Amino acid sequence: MTDPSARLTHVREDGTAHMVDVSAKNVTAREATAESILRTTSEVIALITEGSLPKGDALAVARVAGIMAAKQTSTLIPLCHPLPISKVTVDFKPEKDAVVVRATVKTTAVTGVEMEALTSVSIAALALYDMVKAVDKHAVITDTRVLAKSGGKSGDWTV
Amino acid sequence: MTDPSARLTHVREDGTAHMVDVSAKNVTAREATAESILRTTSEVIALITEGSLPKGDALAVARVAGIMAAKQTSTLIPLCHPLPISKVTVDFKPEKDAVVVRATVKTTAVTGVEMEALTSVSIAALALYDMVKAVDKHAVITDTRVLAKSGGKSGDWTV
Amino acid sequence: MTDPSARLTHVREDGTAHMVDVSAKNVTAREATAESILRTTSEVIALITEGSLPKGDALAVARVAGIMAAKQTSTLIPLCHPLPISKVTVDFKPEKDAVVVRATVKTTAVTGVEMEALTSVSIAALALYDMVKAVDKHAVITDTRVLAKSGGKSGDWTV
Amino acid sequence: MTDPSARLTHVREDGTAHMVDVSAKNVTAREATAESILRTTSEVIALITEGSLPKGDALAVARVAGIMAAKQTSTLIPLCHPLPISKVTVDFKPEKDAVVVRATVKTTAVTGVEMEALTSVSIAALALYDMVKAVDKHAVITDTRVLAKSGGKSGDWTV
Amino acid sequence: MTDPSARLTHVREDGTAHMVDVSAKNVTAREATAESILRTTSEVIALITEGSLPKGDALAVARVAGIMAAKQTSTLIPLCHPLPISKVTVDFKPEKDAVVVRATVKTTAVTGVEMEALTSVSIAALALYDMVKAVDKHAVITDTRVLAKSGGKSGDWTV
Amino acid sequence: MTDPSARLTHVREDGTAHMVDVSAKNVTAREATAESILRTTSEVIALITEGSLPKGDALAVARVAGIMAAKQTSTLIPLCHPLPISKVTVDFKPEKDAVVVRATVKTTAVTGVEMEALTSVSIAALALYDMVKAVDKHAVITDTRVLAKSGGKSGDWTV
Numbered sequence: 001m002t003d004p005s006a007r008l009t010h011v012r013e014d015g016t017a018h019m020v021d022v023s024a025k026n027v028t029a030r031e032a033t034a035e036s037i038l039r040t041t042s043e044v045i046a047l048i049t050e051g052s053l054p055k056g057d058a059l060a061v062a063r064v065a066g067i068m069a070a071k072q073t074s075t076l077i078p079l080c081h082p083l084p085i086s087k088v089t090v091d092f093k094p095e096k097d098a099v100v101v102r103a104t105v106k107t108t109a110v111t112g113v114e115m116e117a118l119t120s121v122s123i124a125a126l127a128l129y130d131m132v133k134a135v136d137k138h139a140v141i142t143d144t145r146v147l148a149k150s151g152g153k154s155g156d157w158t159v
Numbered sequence: 160m161t162d163p164s165a166r167l168t169h170v171r172e173d174g175t176a177h178m179v180d181v182s183a184k185n186v187t188a189r190e191a192t193a194e195s196i197l198r199t200t201s202e203v204i205a206l207i208t209e210g211s212l213p214k215g216d217a218l219a220v221a222r223v224a225g226i227m228a229a230k231q232t233s234t235l236i237p238l239c240h241p242l243p244i245s246k247v248t249v250d251f252k253p254e255k256d257a258v259v260v261r262a263t264v265k266t267t268a269v270t271g272v273e274m275e276a277l278t279s280v281s282i283a284a285l286a287l288y289d290m291v292k293a294v295d296k297h298a299v300i301t302d303t304r305v306l307a308k309s310g311g312k313s314g315d316w317t318v
Numbered sequence: 319m320t321d322p323s324a325r326l327t328h329v330r331e332d333g334t335a336h337m338v339d340v341s342a343k344n345v346t347a348r349e350a351t352a353e354s355i356l357r358t359t360s361e362v363i364a365l366i367t368e369g370s371l372p373k374g375d376a377l378a379v380a381r382v383a384g385i386m387a388a389k390q391t392s393t394l395i396p397l398c399h400p401l402p403i404s405k406v407t408v409d410f411k412p413e414k415d416a417v418v419v420r421a422t423v424k425t426t427a428v429t430g431v432e433m434e435a436l437t438s439v440s441i442a443a444l445a446l447y448d449m450v451k452a453v454d455k456h457a458v459i460t461d462t463r464v465l466a467k468s469g470g471k472s473g474d475w476t477v
Numbered sequence: 478m479t480d481p482s483a484r485l486t487h488v489r490e491d492g493t494a495h496m497v498d499v500s501a502k503n504v505t506a507r508e509a510t511a512e513s514i515l516r517t518t519s520e521v522i523a524l525i526t527e528g529s530l531p532k533g534d535a536l537a538v539a540r541v542a543g544i545m546a547a548k549q550t551s552t553l554i555p556l557c558h559p560l561p562i563s564k565v566t567v568d569f570k571p572e573k574d575a576v577v578v579r580a581t582v583k584t585t586a587v588t589g590v591e592m593e594a595l596t597s598v599s600i601a602a603l604a605l606y607d608m609v610k611a612v613d614k615h616a617v618i619t620d621t622r623v624l625a626k627s628g629g630k631s632g633d634w635t636v
Numbered sequence: 637m638t639d640p641s642a643r644l645t646h647v648r649e650d651g652t653a654h655m656v657d658v659s660a661k662n663v664t665a666r667e668a669t670a671e672s673i674l675r676t677t678s679e680v681i682a683l684i685t686e687g688s689l690p691k692g693d694a695l696a697v698a699r700v701a702g703i704m705a706a707k708q709t710s711t712l713i714p715l716c717h718p719l720p721i722s723k724v725t726v727d728f729k730p731e732k733d734a735v736v737v738r739a740t741v742k743t744t745a746v747t748g749v750e751m752e753a754l755t756s757v758s759i760a761a762l763a764l765y766d767m768v769k770a771v772d773k774h775a776v777i778t779d780t781r782v783l784a785k786s787g788g789k790s791g792d793w794t795v
Numbered sequence: 796m797t798d799p800s801a802r803l804t805h806v807r808e809d810g811t812a813h814m815v816d817v818s819a820k821n822v823t824a825r826e827a828t829a830e831s832i833l834r835t836t837s838e839v840i841a842l843i844t845e846g847s848l849p850k851g852d853a854l855a856v857a858r859v860a861g862i863m864a865a866k867q868t869s870t871l872i873p874l875c876h877p878l879p880i881s882k883v884t885v886d887f888k889p890e891k892d893a894v895v896v897r898a899t900v901k902t903t904a905v906t907g908v909e910m911e912a913l914t915s916v917s918i919a920a921l922a923l924y925d926m927v928k929a930v931d932k933h934a935v936i937t938d939t940r941v942l943a944k945s946g947g948k949s950g951d952w953t954v
Binding site: 651653654656689690693701755758759762763765766773778779781795 | 810812815847849851853855856875910913914917921922925932935940941944954
């Protein structure tokens with residue numbers, strides 16, 4: 001799961017941070033899917049699905065937040081390269097006492113979009129938290145991870 | 160833990176989203192602390208603490224990312240009010256196979272800074288993921304939650 | 319309707335642009351309401367209200383766009399002062415062949431929020447255009463104006 | 478003028494909003510021109526052309542605002558794709574009691590720049606309003622629309 | 637000129653970066669003036685003052701860039717606090733082979749605006765460089781410094 | 796050093812500002828290196844290298860600020876084109892009473908990255924100033940200039 005040899009690539013002699021050079025990499029179609037889960041109470045899930053939360057329609061707001069956040073990834077994550085994002089979808093699956101947030105991002109570029117997908121689900125989940133915090137201040141965002149990636153020389157993979 | 164009566168406050172008749180009116184609330188000193196955990200492998204933790212990750216010094220980069228993200232909260236979370244943030248600290252505690260990220264945010268304003276603290280730890284954790292993903296693509300960000308809050312009429316609390 | 323004497327205030331000798339000094343003005347509660355109208359076809363209005371447009375739920379997206387844009391006003395309009403916005407609502411009234419967009423913004427600050435309300439309805443209307451342009455590239459955004467303003471020494475007014 | 482068949486493209490089953498997938502579209506040179514009109518009084522037009530407005534040189538400020546806004550389109554309009562803009566011009570034609578704002582935007586990309594041109598004229602017109610509001614609070618921004626578009630598979634067109 | 641005792645204030649035990657706590661400081665009127673100089677050739681100065689540079693009217697563009705940059709200070713400088721800026725002026729004095737850029741910024745807040753004034757002149761000077769680089773790629777930006785500061789407990793000073 | 800003939804390119808008849816059309820230029824690999832110098836006192840240099848400044852680890856913070864600023868260039872400099880940056884490095888060389896800041900930026904695009912490299916060193920130097928201003932308010936940022944450029948039809952050059 002961990003590939004220690006990768007650490008040899010791009011390391012600067014003094015160990016300082018840098019935005020690594022991707023100019024020699026190939027432009028290819030790339031896609032990534034990430035997930036994050038908001039854990040709350042069944043009562044709050046009912047309020048979300050009924051659309052009766054104090055601040056209004058939570059899923060629509062969180063969806064837009066997640067889509068817009070994908071486009072802000074390179075301004076938020078210091079060493080991320082700006083990418084021409086060609087697709088973003090953000091979906092929600094309410095469960096008994098949780099909402100599963102899933103985002104898929106595509107680009108045609110020299111580097112992948114895992115960070116864009118992760119940023120999208122993270123901000124969507126935070127926007128959900130913001131909508132429910134008046135009724136559940138102890139909600140928790142958990143299991144934020146990449147589910148699948150395709151395109152690029154490191155090969156496709158799925159969890 | 161859930162206060163259903165709160166849902167009566169600020170609900171619009173048509174259930175649509177809005178940035179709720181906080182103009183009548185009192186300006187007071189407010190503080191919030193949030194936490195998020197990046198789960199990876201003990202090998203990666205060693206690379207982080209040695210400072211030998213491919214992209215460089217992970218904790219310094221993630222700390223700056225977290226501090227700057229706190230200031231972007233109201234541009235990322237659609238219904239958040241812009242606040243004059245007066246302090247942000249972001250700290251990391253490396254453990255066996257995880258890094259605990261903790262942020263404290265203060266303001267003197269009409270509304271609280273939980274979302275700022277949560278956004279700060281979330282983006283700091285994502286920046287860490289970005290630094291380690293070349294060596295562990297299966298790292299997971301988990302347990303993102305508010306630990307404590309003070310100031311404001313809803314009273315102080317700690318997990 | 320036009321007050322030529324106002325032009326004497328704040329004019330620099332060389333006529334160059336500047337962000338005028340508002341530091342001596344009083345902090346008061348201020349509110350403004352603005353409106354903008356998207357003119358399209360009755361067929362498109364049906365698609366909007368049915369929620370069957372290609373890019374999805376137009377009104378929810380445009381509402382979030384308008385709320386978030388209000389918070390970006392001082393980064394978009396060069397001479398606007400940054401303000402601590404305390405409330406934003408954006409509403410839509412579909413008519414026969416148009417959608418009326420209305421936004422109300424509040425602050426407690428030294429200067430008014432007309433620009434915030436106007437920016438909010440303008441971006442909400444542009445977001446609507448973006449949603450309908452696949453089915454009506456000739457939609458027009460019109461009648462963008464301030465409807466009412468209160469607070470501040472210039473006095474309250476309504477169109 | 479309205480093409481109802483277009484609504485079949487890209488519609489999600491649940492009708493939710495998404496940034497549509499443009500990754501299979503061709504990279505071509507694309508251009509769009511948009512217009513917006515600020516309606517005010519002849520007296521204010523004189524102040525604009527004399528350069529004697531309170532906040533200073535209105536057209537220069539509004540031109541820069543419009544150019545910069547074109548570059549912010551994908552951060553303002555939730556479902557817009559980020560594009561590598563290759564040209565922006567913003568021009569003003571003062572008339573008897575109005576200023577006509579016109580912007581042309583070019584890109585070489587997979588999708589068109591109508592939204593960029595519209596956002597450019599809208600923000601330029603709002604910046605003008607901001608400059609004149611001290612002398613005419615009833616100015617109105619109107620007739621914001623796309624005048625012409627070229628490039629892309631939907632074909633070139635002009636109003 | 638250097639006050640080593642100041643280093644004792646706000647230092648964290650582990651020496652890591654943080655946005656220092658300003659919540660206990662007094663809200664007062666504060667002002668700062670900064671300067672930066674673009675050194676180029678007398679021929680370029682002539683092009684600037686004639687307004688015949690390739691990209692157009694350099695001083696108007698640089699002035700707007702400087703004013704807008706002042707408002708972006710806390711998003712650019714990691715440890716800066718966001719401040720409600722109440723005034724910004726940016727002025728240019730063309731000399732024989734240089735342009736002197738000067739900015740004054742005011743706020744009523746808990747901390748000073750030196751960084752805002754410095755960011756304003758720096759970005760204004762960079763915008764000027766961008767306008768002249770087609771005719772002088774060896775232009776240099778120099779002597780960027782604070783000229784005067786007032787308000788706050790550290791006392792007023794002028795160079 | 797100055798090429799007056801260049802002024803004939805892209806000049807608009809009315810001399811107004813515009814983002815020049817680069818759509819016909821070739822996409823090539825481009826690189827630029829810029830430098831800026833923060834002049835302070837030897838005592839402050841000691842505090843920087845010891846890492847004992849009030850706000851914390853100055854070089855790590857300024858490095859991240861410089862890398863992130865490179866990505867913000869087109870939002871700060873009005874007439875700059877947005878570019879897909881493929882590499883950024885920011886380095887610091889402490890000297891007796893100064894810190895030399897150097898940044899290298901790469902892209903594969905239709906126009907060069909001198910402004911990105913200059914913006915990167917300027918913001919990194921401002922971030923350093925922000926870290927040292929508590930102990931040296933008279934620090935000066937100087938000699939901000941392009942050191943070398945490669946790629947593009949104007950040819951490679953080094954100072």
